[in-house]
Amino acid sequence: MTKGKINIFKPYLDVELQYKGGKSASEIDTGGKPLYKLSSNENILGSSPKALAAIREHVKTLNIYPANKDTELRAALADFYGGDMTSEHFMGTPSGSEALEIIIRAFLGEELEVIVSNPAFMPYIMFSKKQGGKVIDIPLLAPDYALNVDEMLAAVTDKTRLIFLTSPNNPTGSYIPKADLDRLIYGLPDHVVVVYDEVYFQYADAPDFTTALPYIKEGKNVIGLNSFSKAYGLAGMRIGYAYSTPRIIKYISQLYKPFLLNTLAHKAAIAALGDTAFIEKTVKTVLREKAYLYKELDKLPIKYWKSQGNFILMKPEMNDLEFESKMQSEGVMVRPVAGFGAPGCVRVTIGNRKSSKAFIAGLKVILG
Ligand SMILES: Cc1ncc(COP(=O)(O)O)c(C=O)c1O
Numbered sequence: 616m617t618k619g620k621i622n623i624f625k626p627y628l629d630v631e632l633q634y635k636g637g638k639s640a641s642e643i644d645t646g647g648k649p650l651y652k653l654s655s656n657e658n659i660l661g662s663s664p665k666a667l668a669a670i671r672e673h674v675k676t677l678n679i680y681p682a683n684k685d686t687e688l689r690a691a692l693a694d695f696y697g698g699d700m701t702s703e704h705f706m707g708t709p710s711g712s713e714a715l716e717i718i719i720r721a722f723l724g725e726e727l728e729v730i731v732s733n734p735a736f737m738p739y740i741m742f743s744k745k746q747g748g749k750v751i752d753i754p755l756l757a758p759d760y761a762l763n764v765d766e767m768l769a770a771v772t773d774k775t776r777l778i779f780l781t782s783p784n785n786p787t788g789s790y791i792p793k794a795d796l797d798r799l800i801y802g803l804p805d806h807v808v809v810v811y812d813e814v815y816f817q818y819a820d821a822p823d824f825t826t827a828l829p830y831i832k833e834g835k836n837v838i839g840l841n842s843f844s845k846a847y848g849l850a851g852m853r854i855g856y857a858y859s860t861p862r863i864i865k866y867i868s869q870l871y872k873p874f875l876l877n878t879l880a881h882k883a884a885i886a887a888l889g890d891t892a893f894i895e896k897t898v899k900t901v902l903r904e905k906a907y908l909y910k911e912l913d914k915l916p917i918k919y920w921k922s923q924g925n926f927i928l929m930k931p932e933m934n935d936l937e938f939e940s941k942m943q944s945e946g947v948m949v950r951p952v953a954g955f956g957a958p959g960c961v962r963v964t965i966g967n968r969k970s971s972k973a974f975i976a977g978l979k980v981i982l983g
Protein backbone atom coordinates (compact mmCIF):
# COMPACT_ATOMS: atom_id res chain seq x y z
CA MET A 616 0.00 0.00 0.00
CA THR A 617 1.16 3.58 -0.68
CA LYS A 618 2.63 5.29 2.37
CA GLY A 619 1.36 8.75 3.18
CA LYS A 620 -1.91 10.46 2.67
CA ILE A 621 -4.29 9.32 -0.07
CA ASN A 622 -6.79 11.97 -1.10
CA ILE A 623 -10.27 10.44 -0.94
CA PHE A 624 -11.91 13.56 -2.38
CA LYS A 625 -12.30 13.94 -6.13
CA PRO A 626 -10.63 17.32 -6.81
CA TYR A 627 -13.34 18.44 -9.21
CA LEU A 628 -16.08 17.73 -6.62
CA ASP A 629 -14.15 19.15 -3.70
CA VAL A 630 -14.81 22.77 -4.72
CA GLU A 631 -17.61 25.06 -3.68
CA LEU A 632 -19.91 25.28 -6.71
CA GLN A 633 -23.64 25.57 -6.11
CA TYR A 634 -26.52 26.95 -8.13
CA LYS A 635 -27.86 30.06 -6.46
CA GLY A 636 -31.57 30.04 -7.31
CA GLY A 637 -33.74 33.14 -7.11
CA LYS A 638 -35.07 34.07 -3.66
CA SER A 639 -38.52 32.83 -2.70
CA ALA A 640 -41.18 35.47 -2.03
CA SER A 641 -41.45 34.39 1.63
CA GLU A 642 -37.88 35.59 2.21
CA ILE A 643 -38.91 39.18 1.44
CA ASP A 644 -40.57 41.49 3.93
CA THR A 645 -42.57 44.16 2.11
CA GLY A 646 -44.33 45.44 5.20
CA GLY A 647 -47.68 44.22 3.87
CA LYS A 648 -47.29 45.74 0.36
CA PRO A 649 -48.00 43.43 -2.62
CA LEU A 650 -44.94 41.66 -4.01
CA TYR A 651 -44.56 40.54 -7.62
CA LYS A 652 -42.14 37.65 -8.02
CA LEU A 653 -40.69 38.24 -11.48
CA SER A 654 -37.36 36.58 -10.78
CA SER A 655 -37.67 32.90 -11.82
CA ASN A 656 -39.60 32.82 -15.13
CA GLU A 657 -42.58 31.10 -13.52
CA ASN A 658 -46.12 31.27 -14.85
CA ILE A 659 -47.89 34.12 -13.08
CA LEU A 660 -51.31 32.70 -14.09
CA GLY A 661 -50.73 29.70 -11.83
CA SER A 662 -50.75 26.01 -12.78
CA SER A 663 -52.59 24.07 -15.45
CA PRO A 664 -56.09 23.44 -13.99
CA LYS A 665 -56.09 19.93 -15.48
CA ALA A 666 -52.82 19.18 -13.68
CA LEU A 667 -54.24 20.50 -10.41
CA ALA A 668 -57.31 18.27 -10.78
CA ALA A 669 -55.05 15.24 -11.34
CA ILE A 670 -53.04 16.15 -8.24
CA ARG A 671 -56.21 16.40 -6.13
CA GLU A 672 -57.37 13.03 -7.40
CA HIS A 673 -54.09 11.22 -6.76
CA VAL A 674 -53.25 12.79 -3.43
CA LYS A 675 -55.36 9.99 -1.90
CA THR A 676 -52.92 7.35 -3.15
CA LEU A 677 -49.74 8.61 -1.54
CA ASN A 678 -49.43 5.62 0.81
CA ILE A 679 -48.71 3.55 -2.30
CA TYR A 680 -45.38 3.68 -4.18
CA PRO A 681 -45.50 5.46 -7.51
CA ALA A 682 -45.10 3.59 -10.79
CA ASN A 683 -41.68 1.99 -10.98
CA LYS A 684 -41.05 3.48 -14.42
CA ASP A 685 -42.06 6.48 -16.51
CA THR A 686 -44.05 4.29 -18.94
CA GLU A 687 -47.27 6.28 -18.65
CA LEU A 688 -45.61 9.65 -19.23
CA ARG A 689 -43.63 8.28 -22.19
CA ALA A 690 -46.86 7.04 -23.77
CA ALA A 691 -48.57 10.40 -23.15
CA LEU A 692 -45.61 12.25 -24.70
CA ALA A 693 -45.63 9.98 -27.76
CA ASP A 694 -49.31 10.77 -28.13
CA PHE A 695 -48.74 14.49 -27.63
CA TYR A 696 -45.98 14.67 -30.27
CA GLY A 697 -47.77 12.29 -32.64
CA GLY A 698 -46.32 11.37 -36.02
CA ASP A 699 -43.41 8.95 -35.89
CA MET A 700 -42.61 9.58 -32.24
CA THR A 701 -42.95 6.57 -29.93
CA SER A 702 -42.52 5.84 -26.22
CA GLU A 703 -38.91 4.88 -26.99
CA HIS A 704 -38.13 8.49 -27.92
CA PHE A 705 -38.88 9.88 -24.42
CA MET A 706 -37.65 9.74 -20.85
CA GLY A 707 -39.54 11.36 -17.96
CA THR A 708 -37.38 13.02 -15.31
CA PRO A 709 -38.00 14.84 -12.02
CA SER A 710 -37.43 18.26 -13.69
CA GLY A 711 -35.45 19.61 -16.61
CA SER A 712 -32.48 20.08 -14.28
CA GLU A 713 -32.51 16.37 -13.41
CA ALA A 714 -32.64 15.50 -17.10
CA LEU A 715 -29.53 17.65 -17.58
CA GLU A 716 -27.76 15.92 -14.75
CA ILE A 717 -28.64 12.46 -16.09
CA ILE A 718 -27.41 13.37 -19.59
CA ILE A 719 -24.16 14.77 -18.21
CA ARG A 720 -23.57 11.71 -16.05
CA ALA A 721 -24.25 9.51 -19.05
CA PHE A 722 -21.87 11.21 -21.46
CA LEU A 723 -19.23 13.17 -19.51
CA GLY A 724 -16.32 12.21 -17.32
CA GLU A 725 -12.77 13.19 -16.54
CA GLU A 726 -10.81 14.11 -19.67
CA LEU A 727 -13.99 14.68 -21.67
CA GLU A 728 -15.17 18.06 -22.94
CA VAL A 729 -18.38 19.99 -23.19
CA ILE A 730 -19.06 23.21 -25.11
CA VAL A 731 -21.34 25.93 -23.75
CA SER A 732 -22.15 29.48 -24.91
CA ASN A 733 -22.36 32.07 -22.18
CA PRO A 734 -24.57 33.78 -21.11
CA ALA A 735 -26.33 30.49 -20.40
CA PHE A 736 -28.25 28.52 -17.78
CA MET A 737 -25.52 28.10 -15.19
CA PRO A 738 -26.16 24.42 -14.24
CA TYR A 739 -24.74 23.25 -17.63
CA ILE A 740 -21.32 24.34 -16.37
CA MET A 741 -21.84 23.38 -12.75
CA PHE A 742 -23.08 19.82 -13.43
CA SER A 743 -20.40 19.27 -16.09
CA LYS A 744 -17.61 20.30 -13.75
CA LYS A 745 -19.00 18.09 -10.99
CA GLN A 746 -18.71 15.18 -13.41
CA GLY A 747 -15.05 16.01 -14.03
CA GLY A 748 -15.69 17.41 -17.50
CA LYS A 749 -13.76 20.26 -19.06
CA VAL A 750 -15.98 23.18 -20.02
CA ILE A 751 -15.17 25.17 -23.16
CA ASP A 752 -17.05 28.45 -23.47
CA ILE A 753 -17.73 29.91 -26.90
CA PRO A 754 -19.60 33.08 -25.86
CA LEU A 755 -22.67 34.29 -27.72
CA LEU A 756 -21.89 37.19 -30.04
CA ALA A 757 -22.63 40.88 -29.46
CA PRO A 758 -24.82 42.80 -29.96
CA ASP A 759 -27.76 40.38 -29.88
CA TYR A 760 -26.32 37.17 -28.48
CA ALA A 761 -26.10 35.15 -31.69
CA LEU A 762 -24.59 31.66 -31.61
CA ASN A 763 -20.97 31.60 -32.82
CA VAL A 764 -21.41 28.53 -35.04
CA ASP A 765 -17.96 28.68 -36.69
CA GLU A 766 -16.09 28.94 -33.39
CA MET A 767 -18.20 26.15 -31.89
CA LEU A 768 -17.41 23.82 -34.77
CA ALA A 769 -13.74 24.79 -34.50
CA ALA A 770 -13.73 24.00 -30.76
CA VAL A 771 -14.78 20.37 -31.26
CA THR A 772 -12.07 17.80 -30.50
CA ASP A 773 -12.02 14.01 -30.19
CA LYS A 774 -12.82 14.53 -26.50
CA THR A 775 -15.96 16.62 -27.05
CA ARG A 776 -19.08 14.75 -26.02
CA LEU A 777 -21.76 17.39 -25.39
CA ILE A 778 -22.77 20.79 -26.72
CA PHE A 779 -25.40 22.76 -24.80
CA LEU A 780 -27.71 24.97 -26.83
CA THR A 781 -30.69 26.88 -25.46
CA SER A 782 -33.47 28.34 -27.54
CA PRO A 783 -35.09 30.56 -26.36
CA ASN A 784 -32.02 31.23 -24.25
CA ASN A 785 -32.10 32.01 -20.55
CA PRO A 786 -31.16 34.75 -19.62
CA THR A 787 -30.76 36.60 -22.95
CA GLY A 788 -34.12 35.76 -24.58
CA SER A 789 -32.27 35.19 -27.86
CA TYR A 790 -33.02 32.15 -30.03
CA ILE A 791 -31.14 30.09 -32.61
CA PRO A 792 -32.48 30.59 -36.15
CA LYS A 793 -32.99 27.25 -37.93
CA ALA A 794 -30.32 28.02 -40.55
CA ASP A 795 -27.65 28.45 -37.83
CA LEU A 796 -28.76 25.31 -36.06
CA ASP A 797 -28.65 23.34 -39.32
CA ARG A 798 -25.14 24.56 -39.99
CA LEU A 799 -23.99 23.48 -36.53
CA ILE A 800 -25.78 20.13 -36.33
CA TYR A 801 -24.92 18.99 -39.86
CA GLY A 802 -21.34 20.14 -39.33
CA LEU A 803 -20.70 18.06 -36.19
CA PRO A 804 -18.97 14.69 -36.07
CA ASP A 805 -20.97 11.68 -34.80
CA HIS A 806 -19.28 11.53 -31.40
CA VAL A 807 -20.84 14.84 -30.29
CA VAL A 808 -24.31 14.97 -28.76
CA VAL A 809 -26.23 18.25 -28.88
CA VAL A 810 -28.39 18.96 -25.84
CA TYR A 811 -31.03 21.35 -27.08
CA ASP A 812 -32.73 23.00 -24.12
CA GLU A 813 -36.15 24.25 -25.21
CA VAL A 814 -37.94 24.71 -21.88
CA TYR A 815 -39.36 28.08 -23.06
CA PHE A 816 -40.39 26.85 -26.53
CA GLN A 817 -44.11 27.62 -26.12
CA TYR A 818 -43.34 31.35 -26.03
CA ALA A 819 -41.21 31.50 -29.20
CA ASP A 820 -42.93 33.12 -32.18
CA ALA A 821 -40.02 33.82 -34.55
CA PRO A 822 -40.85 32.20 -37.92
CA ASP A 823 -37.46 30.46 -38.11
CA PHE A 824 -37.52 29.12 -34.55
CA THR A 825 -37.40 25.35 -34.28
CA THR A 826 -37.50 22.72 -31.56
CA ALA A 827 -35.21 19.67 -31.60
CA LEU A 828 -37.95 17.54 -33.15
CA PRO A 829 -36.93 17.61 -36.84
CA TYR A 830 -33.34 16.63 -36.01
CA ILE A 831 -34.41 13.80 -33.72
CA LYS A 832 -36.77 12.48 -36.39
CA GLU A 833 -33.79 12.43 -38.75
CA GLY A 834 -31.83 10.33 -36.26
CA LYS A 835 -29.29 13.03 -35.36
CA ASN A 836 -27.45 12.89 -32.02
CA VAL A 837 -29.67 15.56 -30.51
CA ILE A 838 -31.47 15.48 -27.16
CA GLY A 839 -34.40 17.84 -26.66
CA LEU A 840 -34.73 19.00 -23.08
CA ASN A 841 -38.06 20.08 -21.68
CA SER A 842 -39.80 20.97 -18.45
CA PHE A 843 -43.27 21.36 -16.98
CA SER A 844 -41.95 24.16 -14.73
CA LYS A 845 -42.49 27.01 -17.17
CA ALA A 846 -45.61 27.41 -19.34
CA TYR A 847 -47.48 24.56 -17.59
CA GLY A 848 -46.92 26.30 -14.24
CA LEU A 849 -45.66 23.23 -12.39
CA ALA A 850 -42.28 24.46 -11.10
CA GLY A 851 -43.07 23.22 -7.59
CA MET A 852 -43.84 19.70 -8.83
CA ARG A 853 -40.38 19.02 -10.35
CA ILE A 854 -41.15 17.23 -13.57
CA GLY A 855 -39.58 17.36 -17.04
CA TYR A 856 -38.42 15.13 -19.86
CA ALA A 857 -35.78 14.47 -22.46
CA TYR A 858 -36.45 13.21 -25.99
CA SER A 859 -34.04 11.82 -28.51
CA THR A 860 -33.36 8.86 -30.76
CA PRO A 861 -34.39 5.50 -29.25
CA ARG A 862 -30.67 4.56 -29.10
CA ILE A 863 -29.77 7.58 -26.94
CA ILE A 864 -32.89 7.31 -24.76
CA LYS A 865 -32.19 3.62 -24.13
CA TYR A 866 -28.64 4.53 -23.11
CA ILE A 867 -29.49 7.40 -20.74
CA SER A 868 -32.38 5.37 -19.28
CA GLN A 869 -29.71 3.16 -17.68
CA LEU A 870 -29.52 5.94 -15.10
CA TYR A 871 -33.26 5.83 -14.40
CA LYS A 872 -33.77 4.89 -10.75
CA PRO A 873 -36.78 2.85 -9.58
CA PHE A 874 -39.78 5.02 -8.62
CA LEU A 875 -37.98 8.11 -9.90
CA LEU A 876 -41.13 10.12 -10.64
CA ASN A 877 -43.41 10.78 -7.71
CA THR A 878 -47.09 9.99 -8.31
CA LEU A 879 -48.34 13.58 -8.21
CA ALA A 880 -45.71 14.92 -10.60
CA HIS A 881 -46.19 12.01 -13.00
CA LYS A 882 -50.00 12.37 -13.09
CA ALA A 883 -49.87 16.18 -13.20
CA ALA A 884 -47.55 16.14 -16.22
CA ILE A 885 -49.78 13.75 -18.15
CA ALA A 886 -52.85 15.87 -17.42
CA ALA A 887 -50.96 19.08 -18.29
CA LEU A 888 -50.09 17.75 -21.74
CA GLY A 889 -53.81 17.72 -22.49
CA ASP A 890 -54.35 21.27 -21.24
CA THR A 891 -54.08 23.14 -24.53
CA ALA A 892 -56.44 25.87 -23.33
CA PHE A 893 -54.14 26.79 -20.43
CA ILE A 894 -51.07 26.96 -22.68
CA GLU A 895 -52.93 29.12 -25.19
CA LYS A 896 -54.06 31.52 -22.46
CA THR A 897 -50.56 31.66 -20.98
CA VAL A 898 -48.84 32.33 -24.30
CA LYS A 899 -51.43 34.92 -25.31
CA THR A 900 -50.92 36.75 -22.00
CA VAL A 901 -47.13 36.70 -22.27
CA LEU A 902 -47.11 37.93 -25.89
CA ARG A 903 -49.54 40.73 -25.06
CA GLU A 904 -47.53 41.80 -22.01
CA LYS A 905 -44.26 41.57 -23.91
CA ALA A 906 -45.55 44.10 -26.44
CA TYR A 907 -46.73 46.37 -23.62
CA LEU A 908 -43.39 46.12 -21.81
CA TYR A 909 -41.38 46.87 -24.98
CA LYS A 910 -43.51 49.96 -25.55
CA GLU A 911 -42.97 51.18 -21.99
CA LEU A 912 -39.27 50.25 -21.86
CA ASP A 913 -38.67 52.19 -25.07
CA LYS A 914 -39.65 55.36 -23.21
CA LEU A 915 -37.15 54.75 -20.38
CA PRO A 916 -33.37 55.12 -20.15
CA ILE A 917 -32.59 51.42 -19.89
CA LYS A 918 -30.97 49.00 -22.33
CA TYR A 919 -32.95 45.81 -22.96
CA TRP A 920 -33.01 42.95 -25.46
CA LYS A 921 -36.03 41.64 -27.37
CA SER A 922 -36.95 38.17 -26.14
CA GLN A 923 -38.44 34.93 -27.44
CA GLY A 924 -39.05 33.75 -23.87
CA ASN A 925 -41.32 34.82 -21.00
CA PHE A 926 -38.64 37.14 -19.66
CA ILE A 927 -36.61 40.18 -20.69
CA LEU A 928 -32.91 40.86 -20.12
CA MET A 929 -31.97 44.43 -19.20
CA LYS A 930 -28.77 46.29 -18.44
CA PRO A 931 -29.43 49.12 -15.99
CA GLU A 932 -26.95 51.96 -15.63
CA MET A 933 -26.72 51.26 -11.90
CA ASN A 934 -25.13 48.27 -10.16
CA ASP A 935 -27.20 45.10 -10.71
CA LEU A 936 -27.53 44.23 -7.01
CA GLU A 937 -28.53 47.79 -6.16
CA PHE A 938 -31.12 47.63 -8.94
CA GLU A 939 -32.47 44.35 -7.54
CA SER A 940 -32.73 45.78 -4.05
CA LYS A 941 -34.39 49.02 -5.19
CA MET A 942 -36.92 47.12 -7.31
CA GLN A 943 -37.65 44.92 -4.32
CA SER A 944 -38.46 48.04 -2.28
CA GLU A 945 -40.93 48.89 -5.05
CA GLY A 946 -42.55 45.44 -4.63
CA VAL A 947 -40.97 43.69 -7.63
CA MET A 948 -38.48 40.82 -7.49
CA VAL A 949 -36.08 40.68 -10.45
CA ARG A 950 -33.02 38.51 -11.01
CA PRO A 951 -29.40 39.68 -11.44
CA VAL A 952 -27.82 37.19 -13.86
CA ALA A 953 -24.06 37.73 -13.48
CA GLY A 954 -23.90 34.06 -12.45
CA PHE A 955 -25.27 33.13 -15.91
CA GLY A 956 -22.41 34.98 -17.61
CA ALA A 957 -24.21 38.32 -18.05
CA PRO A 958 -22.46 40.68 -15.60
CA GLY A 959 -24.39 43.83 -14.75
CA CYS A 960 -27.58 42.48 -16.32
CA VAL A 961 -30.93 41.79 -14.70
CA ARG A 962 -33.79 39.56 -15.93
CA VAL A 963 -37.47 40.18 -15.39
CA THR A 964 -40.25 37.63 -15.93
CA ILE A 965 -43.21 38.64 -18.07
CA GLY A 966 -46.46 38.16 -16.14
CA ASN A 967 -49.88 39.80 -16.41
CA ARG A 968 -50.93 43.45 -16.75
CA LYS A 969 -50.81 43.99 -12.98
CA SER A 970 -47.23 42.74 -12.73
CA SER A 971 -46.19 44.65 -15.86
CA LYS A 972 -47.60 47.87 -14.43
CA ALA A 973 -45.94 47.30 -11.06
CA PHE A 974 -42.63 46.65 -12.79
CA ILE A 975 -42.79 49.74 -15.00
CA ALA A 976 -43.94 51.92 -12.09
CA GLY A 977 -41.00 50.65 -9.99
CA LEU A 978 -38.62 51.23 -12.85
CA LYS A 979 -39.83 54.82 -13.27
CA VAL A 980 -39.21 55.48 -9.57
CA ILE A 981 -35.71 54.04 -9.47
CA LEU A 982 -34.56 55.45 -12.80
CA GLY A 983 -35.80 58.86 -11.68
C1 LIG B 1 -32.89 27.18 -19.79
C2 LIG B 1 -33.38 26.36 -18.67
N1 LIG B 1 -33.23 25.03 -18.72
C3 LIG B 1 -33.67 24.23 -17.75
C4 LIG B 1 -34.28 24.75 -16.64
C5 LIG B 1 -34.70 23.79 -15.57
O1 LIG B 1 -36.01 23.81 -15.24
P1 LIG B 1 -36.59 22.79 -14.17
O2 LIG B 1 -35.45 22.15 -13.45
O3 LIG B 1 -37.44 23.61 -13.25
O4 LIG B 1 -37.38 21.80 -14.96
C6 LIG B 1 -34.46 26.13 -16.51
C7 LIG B 1 -35.07 26.72 -15.31
O5 LIG B 1 -34.95 27.87 -15.02
C8 LIG B 1 -33.99 26.95 -17.57
O6 LIG B 1 -34.13 28.28 -17.51
